[in-house]
Amino acid sequence: xxxxxxxxxxxxxxxxxxxxxxxxxxxxxxxxxxxxxxxxxxxxxxxxxxxxxxxxxxxxxxxxxxxxxxxxxxxxxxxxxxxxxxxxxxxxxxxxxxxxxxxxxxxxxxxxxxxxxxxxxxxxxxxxxxxxxxxxxxxxxxxxxxxxxxxxxxxxxxxxxxxxxxxxxxxxxxxxxxxxxxxxxxxxxxxxxxxxxxxxxxxxxxxxxxxxxxxxxxxxxxxxxxxxxxxxxxxxxxxxxxxxxxxxxxxxxxxxxxxxxxxxxxxxxxxxxxxxxxxxxxxxxxxxxxxxxxxxxxxxxxxxxxxxxxxxxxxxxxxxxxxxxxxxxxxxxxxxxxxxxxxxxxxxxxxxxxxxxxxxxxxxxxxxxxxxxxxxxxxxxxxxxxxxxxxxxxxxxxxxxxxxxxxxxxxxxxxxxxxxxxxxxxxxxxxxxxxxxxxxxxxxxxxxxxxxxxxxxxxxxxxxxxxxxxxxxxxxxxxxxxxxxxxxxxxxxxxxxxxxxxxxxxxxxxxxxxxxxxxxxxxxxxxxxxxxxxxxxxxxxxxxxxxxxxxxxxxxxxxxxxxxxxxxxxxxxxxxxxxxxxxxxxxxxxxxxxxxxxxxxxxxxxxxxxxxxxxxxxxxxxxxxxxxxxxxxxxxxxxxxxxxxxxxxxxxxxxxxxxxxxxxxxxxxxxxxxxxxxxxxxxxxxxxxxxxxxxxxxxxxxxxxxxxxxxxxxxxxxxxxxxxxxxxxxxxxxxxxxxxxxxxxxxxxxxxxxxxxxxxxxxxxxxxxx
Amino acid sequence: xxxxxxxxxxxxxxxxxxxxxxxxxxxxxxxxxxxxxxxxxxxxxxxxxxxxxxxxxxxxxxxxxxxxxxxxxxxxxxxxxxxxxxxxxxxxxxxxxxxxxxxxxxxxxxxxxxxxxxxxxx
Numbered sequence: 001x002x003x004x005x006x007x008x009x010x011x012x013x014x015x016x017x018x019x020x021x022x023x024x025x026x027x028x029x030x031x032x033x034x035x036x037x038x039x040x041x042x043x044x045x046x047x048x049x050x051x052x053x054x055x056x057x058x059x060x061x062x063x064x065x066x067x068x069x070x071x072x073x074x075x076x077x078x079x080x081x082x083x084x085x086x087x088x089x090x091x092x093x094x095x096x097x098x099x100x101x102x103x104x105x106x107x108x109x110x111x112x113x114x115x116x117x118x119x120x121x122x123x124x125x126x127x128x129x130x131x132x133x134x135x136x137x138x139x140x141x142x143x144x145x146x147x148x149x150x151x152x153x154x155x156x157x158x159x160x161x162x163x164x165x166x167x168x169x170x171x172x173x174x175x176x177x178x179x180x181x182x183x184x185x186x187x188x189x190x191x192x193x194x195x196x197x198x199x200x201x202x203x204x205x206x207x208x209x210x211x212x213x214x215x216x217x218x219x220x221x222x223x224x225x226x227x228x229x230x231x232x233x234x235x236x237x238x239x240x241x242x243x244x245x246x247x248x249x250x251x252x253x254x255x256x257x258x259x260x261x262x263x264x265x266x267x268x269x270x271x272x273x274x275x276x277x278x279x280x281x282x283x284x285x286x287x288x289x290x291x292x293x294x295x296x297x298x299x300x301x302x303x304x305x306x307x308x309x310x311x312x313x314x315x316x317x318x319x320x321x322x323x324x325x326x327x328x329x330x331x332x333x334x335x336x337x338x339x340x341x342x343x344x345x346x347x348x349x350x351x352x353x354x355x356x357x358x359x360x361x362x363x364x365x366x367x368x369x370x371x372x373x374x375x376x377x378x379x380x381x382x383x384x385x386x387x388x389x390x391x392x393x394x395x396x397x398x399x400x401x402x403x404x405x406x407x408x409x410x411x412x413x414x415x416x417x418x419x420x421x422x423x424x425x426x427x428x429x430x431x432x433x434x435x436x437x438x439x440x441x442x443x444x445x446x447x448x449x450x451x452x453x454x455x456x457x458x459x460x461x462x463x464x465x466x467x468x469x470x471x472x473x474x475x476x477x478x479x480x481x482x483x484x485x486x487x488x489x490x491x492x493x494x495x496x497x498x499x500x501x502x503x504x505x506x507x508x509x510x511x512x513x514x515x516x517x518x519x520x521x522x523x524x525x526x527x528x529x530x531x532x533x534x535x536x537x538x539x540x541x542x543x544x545x546x547x548x549x550x551x552x553x554x555x556x557x558x559x560x561x562x563x564x565x566x567x568x569x570x571x572x573x574x575x576x577x578x579x580x581x582x583x584x585x586x587x588x589x590x591x592x593x594x595x596x597x598x599x600x601x602x603x604x605x606x607x608x609x610x611x612x613x614x615x616x617x618x619x620x621x622x623x624x625x626x627x628x629x630x631x632x633x634x635x636x637x638x639x640x641x642x643x644x645x646x647x648x649x650x651x652x653x654x655x656x657x658x659x660x661x662x663x664x665x666x667x668x669x670x671x672x673x674x675x676x677x678x679x680x681x682x683x684x685x686x687x688x689x690x691x692x693x694x695x696x697x698x699x700x701x702x703x704x705x706x707x708x709x710x711x712x713x714x715x716x717x718x719x720x721x722x723x724x725x726x727x728x729x730x731x732x733x734x735x736x737x738x739x740x741x742x743x744x745x746x747x748x749x750x751x752x753x754x755x756x757x758x759x760x761x762x763x764x765x766x767x768x769x770x
Numbered sequence: 771x772x773x774x775x776x777x778x779x780x781x782x783x784x785x786x787x788x789x790x791x792x793x794x795x796x797x798x799x800x801x802x803x804x805x806x807x808x809x810x811x812x813x814x815x816x817x818x819x820x821x822x823x824x825x826x827x828x829x830x831x832x833x834x835x836x837x838x839x840x841x842x843x844x845x846x847x848x849x850x851x852x853x854x855x856x857x858x859x860x861x862x863x864x865x866x867x868x869x870x871x872x873x874x875x876x877x878x879x880x881x882x883x884x885x886x887x888x889x890x891x892x
Contacts, residue, residue, distance in 0.1 A: 643793065643794060646793065646794075647793075647794055650792075664855075665854070665855055668823075668824060668855045669855075671824070672824070672825075672826050672859065675792055675793060675826045675828075676826060676827055679793045679828070726863065726864040727864070738827040738830055738831065738863050738865075739826075739827040741827075741862070741863060742826075742827055742859065742862055742863060745862040746862070
């Protein structure tokens, strides 16, 4: 990194030095140009002035021609650099009748000689030096030219026209005064000019047919030293191009083997050019030397720096390496690694201290985590105990511990270890009190609230309250001190074993399903009261429903119906109803098992959703055996051989038919048939004693009610008895035989058979009254 | 499911039966009938069945016994206002002649007046 920065700094320093040198060279060129111009002007300006003065005098005075020589000689005498001079007279002027006249005096061999230009062969008035001044009507310098056959020198001519104004005529050209200037002195002046320590220079006339060149300073020697093949001509084109585009200083490549700086200046005097060429290598030699010196110093400095850094770095990296080895021990889980004991106050010391702090905080964190895990394990253990306590609050009926008139089965699967669902049932007053509940929320708060609800239910339920009052009282207690704002839904019923009447009340709970013996399923249409613990004075409507032996009431919490499958579909009431319909006749525990299996199979992960509770209560009074028949339901009633037994049998017939919503008149008819046909049988069996028995089977099909009476008494066909004569006077009437007469009259069909030493009397009625 | 019997002690007693009259409750009615029939000179016995829900042959026998006890002495047994189910049973066994069954007290009074008139005419 340091090297590129250093190199960039070097380059900038070099560029800056080079720029300074370039500026200096430019300044030198300016200076040289102005010096040369001044030197040339010092010679030329006085001559210009003098010749113009002569011309002015000629206009003014118009001397005779004889005097012209005197004046010309005066010019030669006045300016030693004037090589020759003439006054050439214009002959085209109308007022002059004289012929051409142009005496020329020039220097030769230290004296002044005469030459007459007014020769026909010369025809001076057609020559450029004359015509340019005459036609331009103003003084003009000629381009430099080499005077061959004459002075054999480089010359330049200054021509000044003069005019006269004769009377009654316009001002007209009278002639031209000239002065030929020997350019040797220019060469000398250029050569004598002091050129800087480097470079080459030329003074050049404007580009023309023949150009005059004067090397400046010691040019020839320098050209030889630089590149002998170079001449002034080599740079002329580049110089003229620069002048054309207004550039005065430029690095030119390609003209010479090495690039050169070219400085070009135009002089006002005679429109001459000063051209300086400076080889770049020479101009920038100083800058390069500086650069080389700096590079050398830089390299040395760099080496020293690297050495110093290595020394310092070694002092840092050794302890850091030691640290790394120490910390590496932590990979094995040993956070008790020892750190080097350092008293350093530099970065290594800070790093070691930071690592020490990190190690200590890790150790603390691990200790805290271990404590946390222990605490969690304790909590898990406590929860497990809580769960088992909670389970113990629920009744655990063994199969043979069923109450006298019902078979009950239940399942409670909490979503967490402890849950907010509950169920309970116990026998009371020749009936079964049962309930199911669902506390809002889950987990420990719900479990505690559940315990409270469960306790109240047990205490108040045992006290003899019926469902609607029981719910009201439980609610009252809960609502009194419900600071946690929990609530619970509860469904509560009481099944009377004798009457088969269910009294049911609901505190915001789902309606239970009633599964009839034959397999039909319908919800128990129970009106709902508010959930428990919400309102202090809540009233719970009572629903009454007659059920038949073998019918099952299914209570459940929303963990069943709202168990969601992975695609979000809920288990739902429809699925539950269908499951009950298809379950076939079975014990409630089998039914509960089927439901739990179906729900858990449906739900991807039911434990994560909600508590799941099912309670099934099947009415199973003693002395009645329900079963399904091919086209309906049937109940085998085995009465005690007593008047009470007979009464009970009739009662079952009445209650079962009422549960099936048979019209009252048909119920009465059927009961009457049962009474008339059963009374004598039971009496006879009772009198016979021993192993006598009588049974009554009530079968229901969609269309018919069939009573079948069986007994193992002596063969006796009651239908064989003749019908009593009812038209006899009352005094002559036999009071017997009325019963069987009534049976025959009310039934649609009666049959008697003796089967397996038993009397079988079958009595059939249409289910709908005639 | 019981039978409740109320009897007025007039010379023309009415037995109001409420509930069920069957094998179980017939002895109860028999007991009351014994007491009523023990009175001398009973010419008319009315069974008010408007509150009777159920009637079986055991109950009918009670009515027949009452008729056998009173009618030979010129007395009359009337049934008042039986419910349809009960009426059906009565009709089947013809335990009481149709003319002895009345739908209302007014109908019964009219009938009794007619009988008295008949007696006076004789």
